[in-house]
Amino acid sequence: xxxxxxxxxxxxxxxxxxxxxxxxxxxxxxxxxxxxxxxxxxxxxxxxxxxxxxxxxxxxxxxxxxxxxxxxxxxxxxxxxxxxxxxxxxxxxxxxxxxxxxxxxxxxxxxxxxxxxxxxxxxxxxxxxxxxxxxxxxxxxxxxxxxxxxxxxxxxxxxxxxxxxxxxxxxxxxxxxxxxxxxxxxxxxxxxxxxxxxxxxxxxxxxxxxxxxxxxxxxxxxxxxxxxxxxxxxxxxxxxxxxxxxxxxxxxxxxxxxxxxxxxxxxxxxxxxxxxxxxxxxxxxxxxxxxxxxxxxxxxxxxxxxxxxxxxxxxxxxxxxxxxxxxxxxxxxxxxxxxxxxxxxxxxxxxxxxxxxxxxxxxxxxxxxxxxxxxxxxxxxxxxxxxxxxxxxxxxxxxxxxxxxxxxxxxxxxxxxxxxxxxxxxxxxxxxxxxxxxxxxxxxxxxxxxxxxxxxxxxxxxxxxxxxxxxxxxxxxxxxxxxxxxxxxxxxxxxxxxxxxxxxxxxxxxxxxxxxxxxxxxxxxxxxxxxxxxxxxxxxxxxxxxxxxxxxxxxxxxxxxxxxxxxxxxxxxxxxxxxxxxxxxxxxxxxxxxxxxxxxxxxxxxxxxxxxxxxxxxxxxxxxxxxxxxxxxxxxxxxxxxxxxxxxxxxxxxxxxxxxxxxxxxxxxxxxxxxxxxxxxxxxxxxxxxxxxxxxxxxxxxxxxxxxxxxxxxxxxxxxxxxxxxxxxxxxxxxxxx
Numbered sequence: 001x002x003x004x005x006x007x008x009x010x011x012x013x014x015x016x017x018x019x020x021x022x023x024x025x026x027x028x029x030x031x032x033x034x035x036x037x038x039x040x041x042x043x044x045x046x047x048x049x050x051x052x053x054x055x056x057x058x059x060x061x062x063x064x065x066x067x068x069x070x071x072x073x074x075x076x077x078x079x080x081x082x083x084x085x086x087x088x089x090x091x092x093x094x095x096x097x098x099x100x101x102x103x104x105x106x107x108x109x110x111x112x113x114x115x116x117x118x119x120x121x122x123x124x125x126x127x128x129x130x131x132x133x134x135x136x137x138x139x140x141x142x143x144x145x146x147x148x149x150x151x152x153x154x155x156x157x158x159x160x161x162x163x164x165x166x167x168x169x170x171x172x173x174x175x176x177x178x179x180x181x182x183x184x185x186x187x188x189x190x191x192x193x194x195x196x197x198x199x200x201x202x203x204x205x206x207x208x209x210x211x212x213x214x215x216x217x218x219x220x221x222x223x224x225x226x227x228x229x230x231x232x233x234x235x236x237x238x239x240x241x242x243x244x245x246x247x248x249x250x251x252x253x254x255x256x257x258x259x260x261x262x263x264x265x266x267x268x269x270x271x272x273x274x275x276x277x278x279x280x281x282x283x284x285x286x287x288x289x290x291x292x293x294x295x296x297x298x299x300x301x302x303x304x305x306x307x308x309x310x311x312x313x314x315x316x317x318x319x320x321x322x323x324x325x326x327x328x329x330x331x332x333x334x335x336x337x338x339x340x341x342x343x344x345x346x347x348x349x350x351x352x353x354x355x356x357x358x359x360x361x362x363x364x365x366x367x368x369x370x371x372x373x374x375x376x377x378x379x380x381x382x383x384x385x386x387x388x389x390x391x392x393x394x395x396x397x398x399x400x401x402x403x404x405x406x407x408x409x410x411x412x413x414x415x416x417x418x419x420x421x422x423x424x425x426x427x428x429x430x431x432x433x434x435x436x437x438x439x440x441x442x443x444x445x446x447x448x449x450x451x452x453x454x455x456x457x458x459x460x461x462x463x464x465x466x467x468x469x470x471x472x473x474x475x476x477x478x479x480x481x482x483x484x485x486x487x488x489x490x491x492x493x494x495x496x497x498x499x500x501x502x503x504x505x506x507x508x509x510x511x512x513x514x515x516x517x518x519x520x521x522x523x524x525x526x527x528x529x530x531x532x533x534x535x536x537x538x539x540x541x542x543x544x545x546x547x548x549x550x551x552x553x554x555x556x557x558x559x560x561x562x563x564x565x566x567x568x569x570x571x572x573x574x575x576x577x578x579x580x581x582x583x584x585x586x587x588x589x590x591x592x593x594x595x596x597x598x599x600x601x602x603x604x605x606x607x608x609x610x611x612x613x614x615x616x617x618x619x620x621x622x623x624x625x626x627x628x629x630x631x632x633x634x635x636x637x638x639x640x641x642x643x644x645x646x647x648x649x650x651x652x653x654x655x656x657x658x659x660x661x662x663x664x665x666x667x668x669x670x671x672x673x674x675x676x677x678x679x680x681x682x683x684x685x686x687x688x689x690x691x692x693x694x695x696x697x698x699x700x701x702x703x704x705x706x707x708x709x710x711x712x713x714x715x716x717x718x719x720x721x722x723x724x725x726x727x728x729x730x731x732x733x734x735x736x737x738x
Contacts, residue, residue, distance in 0.1 A: 001081050006040050012084035016093060021066045023048055044069065060151035060160040067142070067150050068705060071511075074139040077161065082110075082137065085182035092139055095178040097443070103319075104168045105140040107133045109179035112186075125177040133175040134165045137183040140175075143511060144168065147713050158200050159207035166211055243308060248296055253310040259317050263290060268307055274323040279312050280330030281305060289326065298394065313338060313480075320443070322349040326357040332397040333388070336460055337473055339399055340453040341480040343413050347449060350440040356415060358436045361385045362422050363400040365432025374430070381429035404532060406436040408459075411531035412452050412524075416441040446481075447513070451521075453477055455528055458669050464651060467670075471723055511709060514676075514716045515683040518729045521671050522602065522631050525732045527552055529600075529629055537597040542618055543586060543604030546571050547578025559596070561589055566607075566643050587613040589621060596621050600629040603730075606636065606646045612657050619661045622737045628663055630654070630733040635677060654733050663735035670728035675719035677729045679712040 006020060020040065024032065025048040033045035048057070051065060063077050074096070092106045109123035126134050148167045151160045165175060243251040243266045253262040263269035268290050278284075281291035285305035292315075293306040313334070325346050334342060346356060369382040388397040403420045410418055415438035424432045457473045513520055530552035533539065537556045541549060544560035548571055561582040569575055584590050586608055599618045605611040622628060634648035651668055658665055686708030689700055 002036070003039065005078065005082055005084070006036075006043065008084040009089070011086040012088040012090070014087060014090050016089060018042065018089070019044070019070070019072065021069045022046065023051075023062050023066055025049070058153065058156045060153055060155050063160070064151045064153075067146065068701075070142060072142055075142050075145075076135075076137065076139050078137065079185075081186060083184045083186065085184070088181040088183060089139075091181040092178050095176045095181070096139065097320075103176050104144050104171075104173035105133075105135050105138060105165070105175040106178050106181075107135045107138040107175055108181040108183045110137045110183040110185055123179060123182050125179045133177045134162050135175060136161065137185075138175075138178070138181075140164070140168070141173075144171070144173065146709065154206050154210070155203045158203035160203075163207060163210065246295060246309065250296060250306070251308045252295060253292075253308060253315065255311050255314040257316065259310065259315050260321055263308065266308055275321060276324040276326070277322055278326045279315075280327055280333075282328075284328065286326070289324075294394075298392065313342070317349040319348045320351045322346075322354060323351060324355045324357065325350065328359045329361070331358050332360045332399055332401060333394060335398050336457065337476045338480060340409070340413075340456055341477055343409065344446070344449045344453055344481060347414060347440055347444065348446065352440055352442055354440045356410075356436075356438045356440070358406070359433055360401045361397065362402055362432040362434035364402040365422055365424055365434070369430060369432065378429040381431065385429075385431045401434060401436075403434055406434065408528060408532040409456055410436060410438045412456055412528040413449060414441060414444045414452070415439065445510075447510075450477065450481065452524060452528075455524060458667070464668055467723070467725065511712070514679055514712045515708075517672055517676055517716070518680060522730075522732070523548075525631075525669075525671075526600070526602065526629070529627075529734065530556075533598055533627075538595065539598045539600070540582075540589075540591070540596040540618075540621060542589070542599060542601040542614075543607070544578060544580065546574070546576070547580075548572070549600065549602070550578065556598075559591075561586075566640055568640060570640075587617050589617055591621055593620055594623040594626075596626060597623060598627045598629065602629075602631045603633065605630070605632040605649060607640060607643045609645055611646065611649070611653075615657055616661060619663060619737060624737055626737050628658075628733075628735045628737065630735075631671075631730060633730040634728055635730075648730065651731060654731065658733075658735055662738040664738060665733065665735045667732065667734040669732045670723075670725045671730050671732060672723075672728055673719050674724040674727035675715045677727050679715035679719070680729065682707045682711040682715065 002022070009018060009020070019042040022033075022036070022043060022045045024045050026032075029045065029047040029049075036043055036045060046065075046069070048062075052061070066077075067075065074093075088108055092108055095106045096103050107125045109125050111123045126136055145164060145168070148164065148171060150164070152163050154160075155163065168175060243262045244254055246252050251266050253259050260269065260275075263275075269275055276289040278286045278289040278291045279293075281289075281293050281304065283303065283305055285291050285307075291305060291307045292310050292312065293304040294312065295309040296304060312330075331339060331342075343356075350356065363386065366382040366386050370379050386397060386400060388395050390396055403422050406420050407418060417439040419437040420434065422432065422434045424430050454474055454477070457477070458470060460473075461467075461470055526549055530549065533553065533556055535555045539553045539556045539558045541547065541553075541558065541560045544550075544562050547560050550558055550560065559581045560578060561584070562577060562580045563585055564577055564580060564583050567575060570577070582590055586604070587610060599622050601614075601618060605614060608614045618628060632649045634650060636648060638644055651670075654665060654668060686704045689695055689704055689707075693700060
């Protein structure tokens with residue numbers, strides 16, 4: 001049966017690389033493992049007797065052991081009496097790709113040959129809570145399941161799979177149904193399973209005790225059959241509620257429901273056709289678009305021409321389901337957190353190549369009108385244009401946009417092919433508008449988009465003392481973005497599991513992002529800065545080394561400098577320098593005064609004997625109004641010896657030395673706090689075990705998991721909630737020369 005199952009996996013996965021971890025109990029394990037690997041070299045076999053005490057281990061303990069053996073992005077649990085249909089894994093991965101970001105798993109459609117229940121004789125997916133999916137057979141996110149503690153040992157044989165699925169839903173992720181991906185289960189009446197039926201009663205009792213308080217009765221399960229699913233693979237998803245009829249005859253998309261399904265039910269969308277959304281349409285009805293606006297009772301003056309109504313900030317579309325999103329004089333009604341949250345959300349909705357089109361009043365153009373000598377009526381018209389008509393509580397413009405802000409924001413959030421245009425009315429009152437058109441370049445995981453949004457929020461702070469305000473914005477952003485699939489039981493609020501059954505909140509970001517947050521955070525910051533530099537600007541990279549940021553400034557006249565005396569390992573693991581244009585000491589760079597628009601210097605000052613003199617030289621080379629971009633560590637171990645002279649630089653260093661040089665500091669931001677710094681150092685312990693295995697005392701695997709994943713995930717999660725700047729890993733600094 002095992003050979004048959006693995007052979008079916010080859011056809012199910014196609015060219016997708018896969019591997020298998022097998023826990024084997026019985027005689028001649030080594031001989032059987034060798035025979036198995038001869039046919040399937042990607043299979044690793046473990047002898048149960050070597051890893052477990054005598055007797056039959058519980059199903060969760062076996063799955064937990066195997067889970068620890070892999071770092072593949074997706075895994076599935078499988079007994080050896082199942083057979084995958086051709087392309088089943090490909091279909092499942094496609095369903096996951098369509099929801100990349102919020103999706104943490106996909107359930108394949110299965111059927112039982114010997115099932116007692118008639119509905120199990122058809123291929124289908126089990127649903128619970130009315131609309132949420134449990135995985136009997138399918139894929140789950142390996143890092144997420146590990147971060148949630150894996151399989152609970154509260155069970156012996158039954159319900160541990162459902163338990164981890166519900167913990168995934170509780171954590172805010174969804175599981176996708178893919179009933180078209182078929183798995184056949186044809187030996188369900190084997191003796192061992194019949195024996196394990198004796199454990200069913202106590203496992204089900206534990207399962208219901210843990211979850212019925214938070215969800216509807218967990219035994220209320222129904223099935224979704226492939227034949228019943230709509231031809232559009234994105235439907236249904238989440239709460240598939242039909243549109244509601246309003247008293248004025250209009251239709252309303254229910255809040256937080258699946259808007260795609262609602263449009264389908266209303267006859268406004270047909271599977272396989274382009275979906276273009278015109279949000280906040282007002283009195284403008286665009287052909288070829290689904291025109292959506294708030295319900296008519298929210299408007300005091302305007303008579304909207306909407307095809308369907310909705311609370312726009314509560315709309316939910318599946319990822320990769322929308323071809324275009326347009327807003328004309330709507331975006332300025334959202335505050336800074338909501339605006340960034342919506343841009344992130346729309347990025348998820350859009351298909352790759354999908355278009356975002358936004359028009360707002362132009363703050364810069366309106367300011368020029370107010371500062372000009374035009375008549376007062378034109379000035380007040382410009383102010384009204386910025387502030388809104390204020391005829392309703394929602395009719396206030398509460399944030400303001402201009403070309404540079406759109407350029408930086410959209411590029412930092414993964415949009416490309418940007419076309420930003422500013423224009424004015426040709427007739428009085430000459431109102432100024434800005435239009436931004438952008439294209440989604442590729443899918444980006446939600447966590448990365450949120451990190452980018454955090455960096456954009458920091459641009460709105462006015463002083464380091466606003467870090468508490470910044471933390472509130474970050475919290476508000478995550479609350480705005482939250483997808484909560486938890487359905488409270490009737491009359492009961494949603495609640496956590498009982499004390500002691502849930503681990504503290506862990507960071508579910510990719511482990512490499514946690515381990516290498518310092519470099520990756522710096523790269524994202526520099527990318528955002530580079531995107532805001534005008535075409536053709538003169539840019540000097542001081543101490544450029546391997547020139548990692550040269551591609552970011554391809555639209556500029558980029559010049560690299562270095563002293564080229566260090567021969568050891570550099571960024572990226574090699575020893576070679578990049579293409580260096582200017583060679584010389586950092587305090588005497590061979591270039592004229594005021595010859596650059598931007599000067600950047602990243603992770604260099606700790607290697608300079610006189611860092612204050614280096615700053616003076618960089619300011620000399622910067623033109624008035626030019627930008628200085630600096631990063632340097634506050635806490636770092638010895639590196640690039642012997643050219644390492646300082647342990648790090650505090651915020652007070654920059655505040656003392658830059659202003660006297662004529663630099664106005666516009667940003668001074670810590671790169672993570674104490675807990676994230678500590679997570680990085682815990683990861684170093686894990687790396688050190690690889691270099692010095694004698695430190696492990698025979699417990700290398702356990703210690704690597706503890707220091708390499710468990711502690712870093714916990715500490716990174718702590719840093720997200722309690723950012724303590726005192727032990728930051730370093731600072732991002734931007735200043736402008738007077």
